[in-house]
Amino acid sequence: MAGLELLSDQGYRLDGRKATELRKVQARMGVFAQADGSAYLEQGNTKALAVVYGPHEMRGSRSRARHDRAVINCQYSMATFSTAERKRRPHGDRKSTEMSLHLKQTFEAAVMTQLYPRSQIDIYVKILQSDGGNYSVCVNAATLAVIDAGIPMRDYVCACTVGFVDETPLADLCYAEESGGVSSLALALLPRGGQIALLQMDARLHQDHLEALIEAAMTACKGVSKVLDQVVRQHLQEASVNSAE
C-alpha cells in the first residue's frame, strides 16, 4: 500500500472529518492546586498538561532579569509513554529545545510582560499523549494555564496546524496525516486582532497556495478560540459557584 489516501473523493479524511473540521477539543483548568495556574487539554488524541508558576522573582542568575518586563521561561517535554512506542526522552534534546523556544516567543507576544518588570513567569508543558499537532496543543493548553494563573494577556493565543492535500487545506492534522508527507504549517493567532504570534513551516509549498493556507489556519484558530473561551467561561462559573458556597 503506497501512501494513504488523505482526502477521499467524497471529501472525507482518514478519521472521518471533512477538510475544515477540527478534532474534538476538551479542556479543564485548574487541575493542580500547588501551581499558580494549570490546565489540561485534549485535542483529539493529543493530550497536554500545562503548568504556570509566577510571576515571581528571578531565580537562578539575576543577570537575565529585565528591568522593563517579565521574562517568560518555557519548558516543553514529552512523556515517555506519549507515543506508540515507549521511548526515553532526555531533557534538552533539539526538538524540545526548539519547541520551548517557539512557545516562549509565542507567549512573549501574548502576555503583558511589561506589567511585571524584573520578574519571571515559568510555563511548563508536558505532552501526555502525542497524535499530531503537538505545538498547537501546547499553546492552547498553556493559554488556559496562563489564564488560570491570572496573568493578563492581550488575547487568547490559539494555535492550529494546517496541511495542504489535493489543493485543499486540511485543518488540525492528526499524526497519520502529518506523517503522510503533507506540507504542514503551524500558526499561533491572537484571534481578536487577527495578529499572528508565530508562524512556522518546514515543508515546501507553492507561493500561490500560502495565502489560502494561512486563511484556513486563521479560521481554524478562531474555531479553537471559541472552544477555549467556552472552557474559560465555564471554569469561571464553576469557580464562582464554589466560592459563593
Added chain:
Amino acid sequence: MIKTEKILHLKSSRGRKVRVVREHYLRERVPCCSCLCQAACDNDGKVLPGDLTHYVVPDVGVVVDYLEILEFRELQGVVFTQTACQAVQHSKGRRQYNRLRNLLKDPRHDCVLFANEFQEYSYCPREKGESQEQWQTRCVYSAAVWYHNHLAGMMDIVMITEDRDAIAQYGSLNAGVYVISVQALQEKESEASQKEYSEHLPAEVLEAGIKSGRYIKGTLNISKHRPQNEASIMTDGLSNKSTDLSRGVLVDGGKNRNRAVHGDVVVVELLPKSEWRGKVTALTEGQGEEKGGEENESQPMPTGRVVGILQRNWRDYVVTFPPRDGTQSQSRNSQRILAVPWDRRIPKIRISTQQADALQDHRVVVRIDSWESTSLYPNGHSVRVLGPAGELETEVQTILIENGIHVAPFSDAQLREMPVNSPEKPWTIDPAQAAERRDLRESHLVFSIDPRGCEDVDDTLSVRSLPGGKLLELGVHIADVTHFVTEGSLTDLEARLRATTYYLADRRYDMLPAVLSADLCSLLGGVDRYAMSVMWELDAHTLAVNKVWYGRTIIRSSYQLHYELAQALLNGEEAEVPELSELGPEEKDAKLAELTQALEMLTHVARQLRAQRDRGGALELEGVEVRAQLDEQRNITALVPRQPLEVHETVAECMIYANHWVARKIQETFPHQALLRRHPPPRQEFFSQLVDSAKARGFAIDTRTNKALADSLDQAMDPQDPLVNRLLRMMATAAMSQALYFSTGLESQDQFYHYGLALDRYTHFTSPIRRYADIVVHRLLTAAIDLEREAGLGKTLANNKELEEMAQHINNKNMAAQRAQKSSTALFQCLYFKERDPQTDPSCVADAVIYSIRNNGILVFVPEYGVKGPVYMKNRDGQVVAAGPDGSCEWQSGSVRQHSDHISTTSSCGTSTFRLFDHITVRIAVHSAPFHGDSLNLEVVSNKPHRSPEPQQTPSQGRSQLVQEVVRLAEEASQQAQEKKAAQRPKLSKEEREFRQSKTPNLYSLLEEVRELALMDMDTAAQVCATTA
C-alpha cells in the same frame, strides 16, 4: 459528530508490532446519493435513480474478486461501501483501487460510494475476536440495513457476498434486505464465468493422463491461414498407436487452444467424435476473417482441446504498435496497448508502456511474460525498438528476429583471434605446418572454377594421369578453415551459433570474419594456401577407385577460372585466361593446352561418375531440375549463360564425390559419432497433388521409387507448354522431405540413405567457409587421419549426443536461414510493386499459370516474377469472376463450382471455366498489411494468356525461362536495394561486392532451395517440418 477510537495493530518499519490508536469520527449525515432520499441528504454528483427494483450492495470479497463484472454498465444501482473500497486498496493495490475510483467517477456507471464507516448508525466497531472478514461483512450488512431504513423501505437492498455463513446469519434478519451468494446470482442471471479460459491441469495429472493414453502430447502448430481458429497438434510418433491420429489432432478455436502459443508443447484431450471437424480448405482473404460454411471442410479429423502446457516455447516476437484511435480509448489511462505480432500465428500481446504514443506504428521486439486464465491476451513487455514499420532496415531486422537469427558484428575479441594479413605484414606459411602437410604446389595443377568475381573460393580441383597411364589422380582441395578456427575459440563459438552464412536478397551475414572468408581461407589463384584434400587414384578406364588419400596439404591455385571461361576452353573456343595473358605466345599455348587437357579429363571423369551414380539407381529428378536452378542460383548478377553449362555439373559432381567419400571415411572411423546428412524418402501421400494434377493433363506419375519418379517426370512433357513440366517438378520437390544432418549413432545404417542423390552415405565437406556442418566434418576427418597415423586422438571428440544436438541446431538454423531468405525475397518483391501503380503500369500485369484449384479460387504461379499466390474467384460481396467474350474478366454476381481439374463460375454473362495449367493474365498489386509484412495480391484480368507488350522481354534465344525470371527478379531486387541504399548513402560498391559472392556448386543445397520456390501447400509443409524435425 461523535468521536470514537479505533485501535489498530500495525507493524512498524522495523517489523515490531505497534498498537496505534486512531480517532474515528462519526456523523449522522452522510450523503446516500439516492433520489429516494427522504432526509434531504446533500447529494451532489451522481445519484442512483429511484425506479430500480433494488440496489445492490456487494460484499468486500465480491468487490475485490469480481470488480470486472461490476464494471459492466448494464449493472445499475450498485452501492459500493467504503469498507469494500478500502479492502480493495489494501489487498489489490493502487491500480485496482484507481479502477474502482474511476468507476465511481464515471457518470455512465450507475454506482455510488457510501461512506458507511463514517455514518453513525451504520458503523460497527470491530469486536474482540472477530476476524477481519467477518467484521467487514458485518459492516457491509449494516450499511445495507441503513440504506433500507434511510430510504424508508422504499427500495429493496440486495447484498451479494461470497460468505455462506453471512447468508445464514443475516439472510432473514431484516425484511427488504436480501443476502445472496455470488453462486446464486450466477445461476440466477446465468452469467458466464469471468474467466476467459479454463485452468490448465496440474503436471501430475497430465503426466498420468499421457501415460494412460487419455491425453495426447504434442507440439502446437497454428495454421498460417487461419490463425484465429485452426491449429493442429503434431504428435510424437511413439505415443499414438491408432492410425487415425497419424494426421495429427485438430484444435479448433481459441477457447480450445486455451492460451497455448505456436510452438508450445501441449497436452490435448480428444473431444467426442460428434464434435470432430475438418480443416477448412477454402481460400481466405486478408486477416483470417471468418468464412462461414461447413461444406468447405475436408474430412473430419480428430479434434481436441488443450488441457495443459508442458513447455512454453516463447521467444522474442516482433510486434507493431497500433496507431492510436478511438477503439482503444479505455486503455489510454492505463497505457496498456494490444500490440499485433508480425507473425499471424501469435496472439496479440498486451503491453504496459508509457511510450505508447511514441511507438505508434513502430516495430518492437517484445517478450511474453504471462498469460492468466482471466485474460484474453497474454501480457508482455517490450525489449527493443526496431524502427518505424515499412522501412527497409526495420523490415529486414524483423525478418532476422522472427527467424531467430542473431548476427551482431564480430566482436573485437573474436577478431583478435584472427591471423593478420595486411600489405605491411603479409601472412606466410608456417614452416612447422609446411613440414606436416603434403606439398602439392609443384606437383599438381590446381585450379578453381567459380562464378565470375567470386571472392570466397572454398574448393579447388586437380586432375592428372599418373605415370604408367593406367591410373588417374583426381583431387578435391577444400579450404582448411579448421586450421584457423580452433575448436572452442570465440570465433568457433560464434560460427557454431550462426551455423551458416545468411543470404538475404540485398545483403549477406557471414559465418566467419571477412579476413578468413574472403582472404586466408579463400583458395585464390597464385598464392599459397592451406587445404584439406581428398585424392583418389582411379583406374583410367573403369574409374574404379584404387586408393583414396585424405590429408592436409599446401596448394597454390594456378588458375582461378569462372564457369563461362572453363566451358569456352572445353569447347575449344578462343578464350582469354587472365593468368596467362602476360606470357609469351608459345609458353601460353603450352600452358593452355595443359589446362584444357586437365579440364577435359575432369569432364570425362565427372561424366563417368555421374553415369555410375545413375546406374546405382540415381534419381534423374534433381538432374534436370538443378541444371536449370544451378545457373539461377550461381550467377545472380554475372552474365547468365545461354544454357546450363556442362562444367557446372562437372564441378558439382566432383563435390558430391568428395562429400560422399568423406562421409564414408568418417562413418567407418567413427561409426557412432559422425555427422552425416540424410534425405529420407518422401511420404507417398504428399504426392497426391502431383499425381492428380498430372492426371488432369493426361500424364501418369509413378512415385514408388526415386528412379520411377524421375523417369515419369521426364515423360510428362507438354510440347506446347514447357511450364507444365516445371510446375510438376516443383510439386514433386514440394512433396520431398527435408534433408537433415544427423549423428550416425542415432539412426540405423539403412536410414543413412540419401534419396535425392541416391547415395548410401553423404555429408557436407566442401564449403567450410559458409557452413558450420562442414567445419565439424573437417574436424572429424582430421581426427580420423590422426587415428590412422596412430598419433592418437588429440582431444576427445564430441559424443553422439552432443553431435546430435549440434545437428539439430544446424538444421534449425538452416531452416531459419531459408525462411529468412524467402521472406526477404518476398519483401523485395513487394517493394518492387509498391512503387508501381497496378492500374497503369504494364509491368504489373503478367502471365500466370494455374497450378491448383480450391473451393473459391485458384492458386497461380507467375513465371515472370516467380510469384505464387491465390486468385479469388469469388469476392467478399459474393460476386464471381466472369470472363467476357474477349477474355477480359469482371466481377458479376453468380456462383462458383469446383471440380477436380477445373473451376467454373456462372453468372449472367454465362459460364467461365478455369482449368488446371491454363494461362491467364493477372494484375499484381501490393496488399498492404501494416502489422505484418506486405504481401502481393493477384487479381485475374483475363482468362487468356498475357501478351507481353515488349517482345524483348521474352527473347527467343533459348534462355531457359526460369533463369530469365529469376535473374530479372534478382536484378530488380538489386536495383531496388541500390536505389534504397543510394538514397541512404551513396555507396554502391558494397552491393556489387555482395552479389558476387558465391556458394559452392552443391547439388543438394540446391534441391533444398528449389523447395522454397516450390508450390508448397503450407499445411503440408508444416507437417513436413514437424515430422522431420
